[in-house]
Amino acid sequence: MxxxxxxxxxxxxxxxxxxxxxxxxxxxxxxxxxxxxxxxxxxxxxxxxxxxxxxxxxxxxxxxxxxxxxxxxxxxxxxxxxxxxxxxxxxxxxxxxxxxxxxxxxxxxxxxxxxxxxxxxxxxxxxxxxxxxAGETIGCFALTEPDHGSDPAGMRTHARRDGSDWVLTGRKMWITNGSVAGVAVVWARTDDGIRGFVVPTSLPGFTAPEIRHKWSLRASVTSELVLDGVRLPADAVLPGATGLGGPLRCLNHARYGIVWGAMGAARASFDSALDYARTREQFGRPIGGFQLTQAKLADMAVELHKGILLAHHLGVRMDAGRLRPEQVSFGKLNNVREAIDICRTARTVLGANGISLEYPVMRHATNLESVLTYEGTVEMHQLVLGKALTGLDAFR
CATH class of the missing domain: 1.10.540.10 (Acyl-CoA dehydrogenase/oxidase, N-terminal domain)
Structure with missing residues (x-):
């Protein structure tokens, strides 16, 4: 044998x-x-x-x-x-x-x-x-509005025909890269449905004031877009997308990256807690030698590496052309929630030091509060999966 x-x-x-x-x-x-x-x-x-x-x-x-x-x-x-x-x-x-x-x-x-x-x-x-x-031109993607986040079908930004041109008017909110972008992909309502427009940000009527006073994603450029009669040529419209399917497919592609990215924030926080537990002494020995601390570390490690394994599985499916939007929702819902829990538990291992920027944990935890919300809130992904599981639409 x-x-x-x-x-x-x-x-x-x-x-x-x-x-x-x-x-x-x-x-x-x-x-x-x-x-x-x-x-x-x-x-x-x-x-x-x-x-x-x-x-x-x-x-x-x-x-x-x-x-x-x-x-x-x-x-x-x-x-x-x-x-x-x-x-x-x-x-x-x-x-x-x-x-x-x-x-x-x-x-x-x-x-x-x-x-x-x-x-x-x-x-x-x-x-x-x-x-x-090449990174010579930065782009942004403008779908969310001040009053329409999870329900983009209610958007008010509109584009009307004026001869052969389009005239674009409206506001977008929480736009990453907005004030540094050279080009914006803007989604707007038209007489023919929702369409996407490629908008050079240098055009008259386009402004992008940066959003300040954030306590999350602070090392990121986040802006409002104001479109005040921006005139575009006929060929500014994206010809291959009509309706909400276009922007939603883009969001699905981006959510896939979040499934992986959230595990990066979780890994950094876990690694920080593990290193700290090995060296921080209380009651005469490293805190990593106490059962309660080891239980925290074990639970964090289980969820971290399960999340990475899930992300890899979804990546293999995407490479094979077999990844469904519901599966991306599965990954985004699980991995971001678990990443936040890992960060919060890691903070308890570090004690008071966990709130210091000398360590990455609190920074990752606050960033993940934004990641939890953007590109589909917890509730929206629960409803996507709920519909897939039951066949019943609970959105409306």
Whole structure:
């Protein structure tokens, strides 16, 4: 009888052996993004967060573009054409640094670039995508309005015909990258239904005042968009999208990145708690030697690595063309909720130090409160899954 192979040594950083599911190319992408974040974000992020700024955003965007992280899973037009799993790993590493950095990449690639790539004309793709992939042009995606978040069908922003032109009027709210963007993908109501428009932000009537006084995503540019009779040529409309299906498909693509990204924030918080538990002494020994602390660490590790395994499973399905929107809702609902719980538990391990920006835990916890809400609240994803499970629509 042949001998069973000797199991690999238990790895506290990878207790389920998930790295064995990754290809050498996957690992190279992960390690490249991790190294960039360690050099360009982690030494400065606490200060950026405390100041409520993301300085040098254009330089960071160009560096991310040079790394192939913008529009990463798109093909052609200067995009990297990476796999969904590789894009997910990049999102995890970026959000392990800060949710604001991952949001910059998600909005650029999975919303603005994805909308143009999937629904745009060849002329629109050639005009915008290469510069966006390189980080030379930052994009934003404008769907949410001051009075319409979870129900975008109620949007009031409208576009009317004036000869061959379009005239765009309305307001959008909570728009990541808005005040630094060179191009905005704006969704508006028309006589023919909801349409998407590619809007250069330099046009008269377009303004993007930055939203201040945030206590979450502080190292991220968040803006209101005001569209006061912005005149656009006929070819500004995205020809491939009519109705809400267009923007909702874009959001689904971005949510997939969040499934991975939330686990990055959770991992950073867990790692901080684990390191602290090994070195912080109370009652004559490290607190990691006490049963209650070990129970917390074990529970956090279980949910963290289950979440990463779920994200990888969804990535494999996306690469195979088999990922359904309901499955993305499953991942977003589970992973963001569990990430917040991990951060909160990690904070208790650090005690009073858990509220200090000397450690990443509170920063990640407050960021995740925004991630929990944007691109589908908990309640909306519960209803998506509820409808899928029962066949009954509870939205209205």
């Amino acid at each position: 042949p001998e069973s192979p000797t199991p690999a040594r238990f790895d506290a950083a990878d207790p389920l052996g998930i790295d064995e599911l990754l290809t050498p190319e996957d690992l190279a992408v992960r390690d490249t993004v991790r190294a960039w974040a360690a050099e360009r974000v982690l030494p400065y992020i606490a200060d950026w967060y405390e100041r409520g700024e993301l300085p040098g955003i254009h330089e960071l965007a160009r560096e991310l573009g040079a790394m192939g992280a913008l529009g990463m899973s798109l093909k052609g037009y200067g995009c990297a054409g990476a796999s969904a799993v590789q894009y997910g790993l990049a999102c995890l590493e970026l959000e392990a640094a800060d949710s604001g950095i991952r949001s910059l990449v998600s909005v650029q690639g999975s919303l603005a670039m994805y909308a143009i790539h999937r629904y745009g004309s060849e002329e629109q793709k050639l005009r915008w995508l290469p510069g966006m992939a």
